[in-house]
Amino acid sequence: MASKFRSDLTKERTRAAWVFMLPTLLVISFVAGWPLLRTIWFSFTDASLSNMSAAQFTAFENFEFLFKDSSWGTAVKNTLYFAVISVALETVLGLVIALVLNSQIKGKGLLRTAVLIPWAIPTIVSAKMWGWMLHDVYGVINDMLIWVGFIQQPIAWAADPKLAMISVILVDVWKTTPFMALLLLAGLQLMPQECFEAARVDGIHPIRVFWRVTLPLLKPAIIVAVIFRSLDAMRVFDLIYVLTGGSSETMSMSVYARQQLFDFQNVGVGSAASTLLFLMIGLFTIIFLLFGGIKGDKIK
Amino acid sequence: MKKLLIGLLFLGLIVGGYFYFADGEDNSDNDAVTITCGMVGLEHKTCKEGVALWEKKTGKKAKILPAPNGSNERLTIFQQYLAAGDASIDVYQVDVVWPGLLENHLEDLKKYIPQEELDTYIPTLIENNTVNGRLVAMPWFIQVGFMYYRKDLLEKYNRPVPQTWEEMEETAKIIMEGEKKTGDNIWGYVFQGKAYEGLTCNALEMMNSTKDGGTIIDHKGKITLNNSQAAGVINRLSRWIGTIAPEGVLNYEQEDCRGIFQSGKAVFMRNWPYAWPLLNSDDSPVKGKIGIAPLPKGGKDGHHTGVLGGWNLALSKYSKRKEDAADLIRFLTGKKELRRRAIVGGYFPTIESLYNDKDIVAANPLMKIMKKVLKTITARPGGQTGSKYSQVSSVFWNSVHKTLSKNGTAEENFATAAEKLNSLSKNGTKWY
Numbered sequence: 001m002a003s004k005f006r007s008d009l010t011k012e013r014t015r016a017a018w019v020f021m022l023p024t025l026l027v028i029s030f031v032a033g034w035p036l037l038r039t040i041w042f043s044f045t046d047a048s049l050s051n052m053s054a055a056q057f058t059a060f061e062n063f064e065f066l067f068k069d070s071s072w073g074t075a076v077k078n079t080l081y082f083a084v085i086s087v088a089l090e091t092v093l094g095l096v097i098a099l100v101l102n103s104q105i106k107g108k109g110l111l112r113t114a115v116l117i118p119w120a121i122p123t124i125v126s127a128k129m130w131g132w133m134l135h136d137v138y139g140v141i142n143d144m145l146i147w148v149g150f151i152q153q154p155i156a157w158a159a160d161p162k163l164a165m166i167s168v169i170l171v172d173v174w175k176t177t178p179f180m181a182l183l184l185l186a187g188l189q190l191m192p193q194e195c196f197e198a199a200r201v202d203g204i205h206p207i208r209v210f211w212r213v214t215l216p217l218l219k220p221a222i223i224v225a226v227i228f229r230s231l232d233a234m235r236v237f238d239l240i241y242v243l244t245g246g247s248s249e250t251m252s253m254s255v256y257a258r259q260q261l262f263d264f265q266n267v268g269v270g271s272a273a274s275t276l277l278f279l280m281i282g283l284f285t286i287i288f289l290l291f292g293g294i295k296g297d298k299i300k
Numbered sequence: 301m302k303k304l305l306i307g308l309l310f311l312g313l314i315v316g317g318y319f320y321f322a323d324g325e326d327n328s329d330n331d332a333v334t335i336t337c338g339m340v341g342l343e344h345k346t347c348k349e350g351v352a353l354w355e356k357k358t359g360k361k362a363k364i365l366p367a368p369n370g371s372n373e374r375l376t377i378f379q380q381y382l383a384a385g386d387a388s389i390d391v392y393q394v395d396v397v398w399p400g401l402l403e404n405h406l407e408d409l410k411k412y413i414p415q416e417e418l419d420t421y422i423p424t425l426i427e428n429n430t431v432n433g434r435l436v437a438m439p440w441f442i443q444v445g446f447m448y449y450r451k452d453l454l455e456k457y458n459r460p461v462p463q464t465w466e467e468m469e470e471t472a473k474i475i476m477e478g479e480k481k482t483g484d485n486i487w488g489y490v491f492q493g494k495a496y497e498g499l500t501c502n503a504l505e506m507m508n509s510t511k512d513g514g515t516i517i518d519h520k521g522k523i524t525l526n527n528s529q530a531a532g533v534i535n536r537l538s539r540w541i542g543t544i545a546p547e548g549v550l551n552y553e554q555e556d557c558r559g560i561f562q563s564g565k566a567v568f569m570r571n572w573p574y575a576w577p578l579l580n581s582d583d584s585p586v587k588g589k590i591g592i593a594p595l596p597k598g599g600k601d602g603h604h605t606g607v608l609g610g611w612n613l614a615l616s617k618y619s620k621r622k623e624d625a626a627d628l629i630r631f632l633t634g635k636k637e638l639r640r641r642a643i644v645g646g647y648f649p650t651i652e653s654l655y656n657d658k659d660i661v662a663a664n665p666l667m668k669i670m671k672k673v674l675k676t677i678t679a680r681p682g683g684q685t686g687s688k689y690s691q692v693s694s695v696f697w698n699s700v701h702k703t704l705s706k707n708g709t710a711e712e713n714f715a716t717a718a719e720k721l722n723s724l725s726k727n728g729t730k731w732y
Contacts, residue, residue: 048687049379049383050383050401050402050404050405050687051404052383071698135548135556136546136547136548137487137546137548137559137560137565138559138560138563154546155547156546156547156548156550156551158548158551159547159548159549159550159551159705160547160550160705161705161707164551243551244495244551245370245494245495245496245551246372246495246496246694246697246698247494247495247698247701248495248694248698249495249698249701249702249705249707258376259694262375262376262379262380263372263375263376263690263691263694264690264691264694265379265401265687265690
């Protein structure tokens with residue numbers, strides 16, 4: 001009797017939950033689901049921006065085009081290169097900052113706020129700002145480096161494609177490390193203090209504590225943070241677009257998709273590129289979740 | 301219950317307020333014509349003045365929507381508005397290479413402007429803007445690339461204004477070395493080298509200044525890019541990077557170039573004519589120290605040229621105020637307004653007879669040079685390639701940018717580019 005009562009209650013609760021979720025689900029299916037399905041549909045057509053209604057079904061032609069196009073290959077490589085390096089740097093630096101912020105130092109509150117400033121600036125603004133700071137003739141970075149004596153001649157940071165990619169990564173690290181630090185700090189603060197107290201009582205060296213206690217306990221938080229950042233990094237657009245423009249040497253997948261969609265009016269090819277990007281991101285998420293060693297219920 | 305009531309009250313206020321204010325705004329905008337204007341240099345100011353004159357004349361209202369500086373960004377935004385059939389912009393400022401791209405969305409202006417008025421415009425411009433017999437845009441102002449130079453430095457080192465690119469390279473080197481001795485670091489030459497439409501213009505006009513170096517695509521649609529003379533020109537340009545031109549030019553648009561030239565850090569600059577009045581304004585450090593000339597010839601048997609650039613005004617098919625909007629276009633591209641713009645802003649008129657107008661020539665020494673260059677002007681292959689133009693241009697600028705960043709020679713990069721263009725057009729036979 002009691003169990004039946006409980007299951008009725010559970011049913012009732014589940015029903016209520018669905019009712020409350022319904023508006024959100026509706027909104028999401030309108031603003032995310034519908035455009036997504038539309039994009040996938042367009043990727044199988046020859047739709048053109050100048051006359052969308054004349055689109056014809058062309059099966060996999062757009063995808064074939066992408067696999068043959070060397071610029072798309074470069075874009076995929078650039079995106080992966082950017083994502084791997086920037087996320088790795090951000091994780092390490094973010095962890096360091098999180099550990100510092102987690103310790104008992106004076107002015108902690110102020111420090112936490114200050115660290116967040118780069119993250120609070122819209123990317124487009126910080127990209128433009130860094131573009132000016134990295135300018136080869138009147139940029140402040142070159143001026144400072146010459147003054148210190150690190151370099152003799154000003155460097156054209158955003159001009160040479162290889163150097164430009166490094167500049168883009170550095171700017172992204174500057175901007176997104178605070179986000180990483182914040183996620184990891186939240187993880188640190190949720191950790192049970194008993195382990196640390198026990199370690200202290202046993203007189204274990206702090207570095208050993210970090211490797212044996214802090215890091216394993218922080219692993220779920222790190223994985224969640226890395227997933228968030230990787231997914232974001234794969235979609236990188238604004239930084240690259242503002243700092244280097246339409247060069248196919250530094251293009252990311254999103255920049256490529258935009259160029260096809262709007263500059264070239266090839267809605268079909270652009271949609272195919274977006275669809276592939278979506279599939280890649282989906283695949284990465286699944287891999288992370290399967291092999292990251294965390295279960296759904298730990299991601300909170 | 302009380303809370304619910306308060307909540308409902310707030311909701312009501314918000315919803316009501318929205319409709320009240322949104323409605324209010326709507327009413328005031330209903331009869332205002334919306335026009336997009338560029339923001340480069342004096343563009344916004346002169347556009348605003350022109351629109352104000354029209355408002356005063358007709359008693360109607362018009363609104364200006366600023367458009368981004370980069371022509372690629374501008375095109376992207378316009379295409380989104382147009383593809384969505386949006387009626388909020390009536391008049392678009394469109395580039396000379398866009399008519400083929402946008403014609404589906406634009407209204408035929410022959411319906412609104414009488415033929416005898418159209419006959420006064422430079423015929424190539426009207427031809428350029430006519431697609432399938434429809435005049436989709438009215439020519440507003442044109443521009444070509446010019447060479448700006450530091451008069452004072454040329455005098456100091458006793459050098460003439462260079463007539464060929466080779467001479468310019470030599471002069472630039474001499475002045476750079478000379479100034480270095482006095483402790484002043486100055487660059488020889490700045491141009492628009494970022495991977496964007498501007499690079500297509502810069503590279504194409506340099507190629508076309510040689511005896512027969514070239515075009516990307518000839519007037520019949522055949523791909524002509526892959527030839528040794530064109531490659532030689534771009535290889536030379538690539539050699540200049542890091543020697544007479546800063547490496548940063550690989551990321552410069554026109555305003556970056558002006559920034560460097562105006563602060564006195566370059567001897568020569570390739571730029572559009574909009575920079576002239578700005579460089580001569582009272583707060584400009586190089587005021588009175590500069591000169592302007594047609595771009596140099598490519599070798600002794602080459603010729604002075606420049607890429608034809610410029611902007612037109614077009615009427616959106618989706619406009620709800622076509623009569624008023626067309627009238628605004630007719631006014632802004634009319635002879636009187638073109639004359640005013642030429643005098644206050646230095647904008648080159650699209651009506652041929654204005655180049656003989658005494659006041660215009662007196663206000664702007666460039667008019668005389670322009671009149672000469674008009675005969676040997678270089679057109680981008682917009683007409684031949686129609687809606688594919690932006691892809692053609694992107695293939696071209698990427699191959700040039702690759703060469704300039706020392707990633708392969710021009711021969712190699714042009715060969716790859718020509719292949720791409722071939723597959724884009726069925727070997728140059730079918731562009732549409």
